[in-house]
Amino acid sequence: MSSASHWHKSSYSGNQTNCVEVGRLTDGAAIRDTKNRNAGHLTTTRTQWTAFITALKTNRSENGP
Structure with a gap:
């Protein structure tokens, strides 16, 4: 996968730094911690991100599949 771009966090987070950010990948998404952006990120395929x-x-996240 390529490098993530266009990182953003939810507008519901306001000025909070205890959040996650999502970045765009060519075929998926990347997720990182706003408190430690240099720690790296997790990546998902487009199919995985869409399912999530x-x-x-x-x-379904609370009630199971």
């Missing part, structure tokens, strides 16, 4: 967001939106 869908699970959050449908509340």
Whole structure:
């Protein structure tokens, strides 16, 4: 995968630094800790990221598959 770009955090976070940021990849997303951006990041494929967001939106993250 390529380098992540366009890092952003949720607008709900306000000025908080205890958050995660999401960066755009050519075919997926990258996730990093706002408190320690130099520690690196996790990457996902587009399919994985889409499944994750869908699970959050449908509340499957709390109730299982």
